[in-house]
Amino acid sequence: MFLFFTVLLCTRITRSLVGLLDSLSDNTNEYKIYQNCYIEELNSDDIDININLRELSLELNLFKGSKKIPRLICECIKLKVFKSTNGFLDNLPDTFTKLINLEHLILNKNEFTEIPITVFSLINLQKLEMQDNHIKSIHNNIKYLKQLKILKLTKNLITYLPSGFCELKQLINLNLSNNKIMFNLKVFSVSEDKHIDFFDIMSSLNLNVLYLEHTKLECIPDRFEFKNIVEFYANRNKLSDIPVSTLRNSSLKSIYLDNNHFKKFPYNILTLEHLELFSIESNYIYTTIKITDLVSPNLKFLNLNNNKIKNFYISSDAVPCLTTLSLNNNHIENFIINFTSNSSLEKIYLRKNNISVLDKKFTNFKSLNLLDLRENNICKISDLNVISHEKMVLKIQLDTINLAENLFSTLSAEKVSITCKRKPASENDLNLLKQNNDENKLKILKLKFCYLSKIPKGIKRLSSVECLSFKNNKIKKVYNDFKDIKFLKKLDLSYNQIKFLDPNILLLESLESLNLANNCLKTFPPSIKQINHKKLKVNWDKCGDFLRGDKKDLGWMDIPFTYAPEIKVTFKKVNLEHITAAEVYMTYFNDMIQWDIEKIPQIILTEPENTEISNNDLINLWNLYLKPHITTESLINSMEKYVNALCKIETLRYSFINFFNSKQYNKIKLYLYTIFNTIKDKNDPKQIENICTAISQEVDFCYDAQYEMLQYIYISLKHDGVMDISYFIENLISKIKYDILSRIITSNDHSQNVHKLGYWRNKLADELGFIKNMISYGYLRSEKLIDKKMYILYQFFLLFKVESVAQEIVDTINENGNLLCIASQFIYENEQKESKLKEYMEFDDIELLNIEKITKEGIIFILKKMKLVYKNKTKRLRNL
Known part of the structure; x- marks a missing residue:
């Protein structure tokens, strides 16, 4: 069983926590002598302590500017993991050196200006994390951390590394990202020197992973070799080139050079034998790129997003293992891809380019499962092979939705998302699926921003579709064109102008999600009371301010409270948070018998008498x-x-x-x-x-x-x-009020x-x-x-109508002979007319007080005498 204990020390410390801390200590005589002092110190500090016994870990959270670690924690010598983050620590106590078994130390988000000298005594330390502090320098004694494998010092102010770094022979993962002045000119007088000293130290290590993101790195010295480094992260720097000499005999598998100053594509990187991922996003590459002759045998992912490329040529002979090609947000007009149908290419991202023609060069790959052509300007679809890849996802922007008719005639994809640049010339004759195969396997169809004013014809032919989206169009009326779609689970009609919704849509058997947010609906369809609220989730957000419905449809207030937790709503016209109970009752409830609303708050039970209980x-x-x-x-x-x-x-x-x-x-x-x-x-x-x-x-x-x-x-x-019948009734009304509120909430x-x-x-x-x-x-x-x-x-x-409450009171009284007796006596004492007595009670002989039961009218009579209700003689306007 996984043992995890959390103790919040904003109250007194518990013995259970002391027991846990004892189990992590060595219980020496000195510890036992000072144990009470340690506990008193814990009680005086505003802290949280979380202990995980299985992992021998302790997490300390400090509050209110506390800067010290309680002494008792430093006695927990069995600890292997210590964590204190997002606090105010700027040093560690000398006794911290007792934690000799510590393997993982996490001190992120504190106020350290250096790595504390006590850390260098933790000879078994394997992982050290001090990210997001104010560390400016690292002491040479770091060389004593012989077992250190992972060092994370991101978001600090480090300017150089000491020579002792060279002795960290077990270090395999070093993260120095976001030390923004590490390669700053103000620190080194010669531009080259500031890099040479650093990379000489890197050459002496056996790193597998090196992070140098956002450090103002400008170059990598020729004499440096990546050697055993498998992953290199250098995003957000000033690199413009990678020397060929540094790549010799390299083991690099992943290289990240995003947001640098490259103007030409570094072809030499693609020649790396083991390279699998290369990302050079958001640079200044503008030249034509031809990846046709050189060979990158293991490259799987190539990312050139956010550059200025106009022409791009690539061949499967050069990158036989490529699965993902990403060229979003360039200026590509000519895209030539020479791949065989059996190639491994799975995803092509070409969003935000200048492509105007969709033809077979984009789709003739059996493994292709995603083609993203959004935010282009596809004006022509020609010479298009049948797209028969059933698992394929197609995302495309067309000039107008009319072009989609040609697309669907050859389409057999699983997911299709279409947007359009302009509204169609004529929508009346639009039938997207008139040439569609009845055996179409399409499961997701999204027609967003297509300027549609109605649901397109032929939608019912999508027999396998599970998700339909018509988001961000101009649709005003929605009829039940989906009744024959047996597998439809999700329907998105948000951000339209819908004023009419067929009530039967809410009763579709397979439907699980219906999004109607941001439309012009004025009421809820009556079918909302029939739907399975646990299965079907409907988003009605920002559909209007209709508090009350009409004879046919429903308003917000008419929604059953069992469904209310599922409906998100924002009232716009008035601030209804400050409305009072009396205002709601007097505005919306106009029954023949009314509560005296001012008396309702006075009907309240008292709590048990507050006495000292031993x-x-x-x-x-x-x-x-x-x-x-x-x-x-x-x-x-x-x-x-x-x-x-x-x-x-x-x-x-x-x-x-x-x-x-x-x-x-x-x-x-x-x-x-x-x-x-x-x-x-x-x-x-x-x-x-x-x-x-x-x-x-x-x-x-x-x-x-x-x-x-x-x-x-x-x-x-x-x-x-x-x-006392009055006292009883008031108590029962208090209970009824509580029951009603509980039932609603x-x-x-x-x-x-x-x-x-x-x-x-x-x-x-x-x-x-x-x-x-x-x-x-x-x-x-x-x-x-x-x-x-x-x-x-x-x-x-x-639920709190007088008639309903009176019925519950009368049912309770008639089941209890004692209550029946005192209630009938109250009525008899306050009403002399026999005709009224017969209305209020059922009896054989009134003189003998042989009462069989009280009627609801009798309870209302008692409530009137208690001045809790009155007969309503006015008609009020029901608006707010």
Whole structure:
């Protein structure tokens, strides 16, 4: 099992961390003597410590400008990996030399100005990373790191290397990139010398990989030989040539010379026997390139993007293994490629050039799987062989979409992406697929920026297509032309002008993704209530500000809350975050019986009485009155462990409880004690076991989850045994409000539901009447509909209608003889007319108070007498 422990030391340090640190130390007498001092020091520092026992690694994160490493860490002599990044370290303590077994030291993103002298005592060190510091010089003592294999010193201020570097015979990977003044003229008086000294040191090493990117490198001395170097990275420099002598007997496989000053193509590099990758992007090469005579037997990847090449000729005899040719963003007009159909060429990138004709020279390769001709100006498609490579991807820009008819007549690719330079002369007669083979294997078709005003004819003939995109066109109406496409999974209609969408598109059986963002839709189609929300994801972003729908279609507020987490929405016309619950209710709800909205926030449960609870009180309550009634051994063990954890019995602590502060401890203990006391008095073994089962399911979770669970149980138990019907009803309404909010917020399987519920309960506490609570974790609000206050309030009042609440109250009362008695007595005392009494209750003999049940009208009568509701006599405008 993979052991990974994280301890946040913003509270007191735990014994579990001390145990982990002990296991990494040698437990000497000196260590034992000072252990308490070490722990006190850890407690006083604002730090995080992460320990991975399997890899014997420790990560230290420092906060608030702390610049020292706690002494206890330097006693962990078994450590092999130490990491402290993105901090404020500028030195290491002398005791750091005790970490003699350290193999990997990572000190990136700190404030070191040199490699600390203590590092050179770590004789087993194999990897040293000090990237993104302020290192200006390297001490000659680096020669003592005889086992060093990898050294990464990027993003520093290094100007030279000491002679001791020559003794690092095990070093195989050196990264000095982004030391921007390493080859600066101000450091060396002679331009040649600044390079000779450096490369003489490189010649003495056995490097396999050398990084010198962005170092102002201007030349490579003739007497240097790449020798064992396999990968050379020299991007973003001032190189204009690579001497032939340096390449003699070279083992180079990868060379990166992007963003340099080459004006001519360095043909000599292609003669390297082992070369597989050559990138010379973003230089100033303008000459005609002919790769036809010389031979580069193993070259697989050639990148010449972002140059000024006009003519390009290449032959498969010269590069028989070439798989990728990239010539994007040049000025190529003539592109001659002499390859056999059996060549290994797989990808050709020619984006942003001046190619105007598409013919067989681009497609006559069996292995070709990507041809990118976007941002050219293809005005003619001629002499085109049948493109029968089913795995091929074609990306192309045409003059107009009409040219695509010729393309599809010979096309049998898997993925096609087309853009156009101009709008078609006539779109009415356009039928892209009229000559298309019915057995076409096309799976992805993208027609972006093609100036389409409607879905092209013949789309339904693409029987195998899985993805269709008509993004960035001018389509206004979309009919269900996709019903016969049985495998369609993704449909992108974003950035059009769509005002009408066939509702049946949302019911396509195979569809999984529908993008309708940035259109002109004013309402949702009614079929949104029928779709499988877990399978089909629809993006409605920026489609309009339609809060309410009409008789046929739906608005934002009408969307079921089970689907709301999937919908991203931005309201433009008004700021709806500041709208109040009262404004939503009075604007949109006009029922015959209305809530007195000012009374709703006043209907709120009180928390358990805040009394001091000793650990013995809680343990005794559990042991004497609850534990004997539980029959399941695993439930007993779980609850016992939980109770002991809350009572801080160290050996039985749950991980999340470790991080409770004192207020959270007391709050959870208070709720648990009150719940235990309540169910003890009822003496119902079945209820005791059911409630303990519910509690045990949350004990492994965070404070927020435990609080929500315990509060819900407390609210559910609160109204039992009440003798005042008004008090009972108010408690029950409080529970109903909580249930409704919980149902809306947690209607999906989002991992942060409990934190969302805590957030919204606190945010709406003053407006709807909820108990506020300190929550441990926040959550990141999004632009999803379920995160909009306006939407939550609207959905809340949909479920919190007087009629619905009254029905839930009456069902609860009629199931409890005691409640039925006190409710009927309340009605009898406040209403004398027998006709009304018959409306409010069902009974055989009113004089004998032989009441069978209370009616919903009777509950509404009680609510009126409590002045919580009233009969509505006005009609309000439903707009905002």
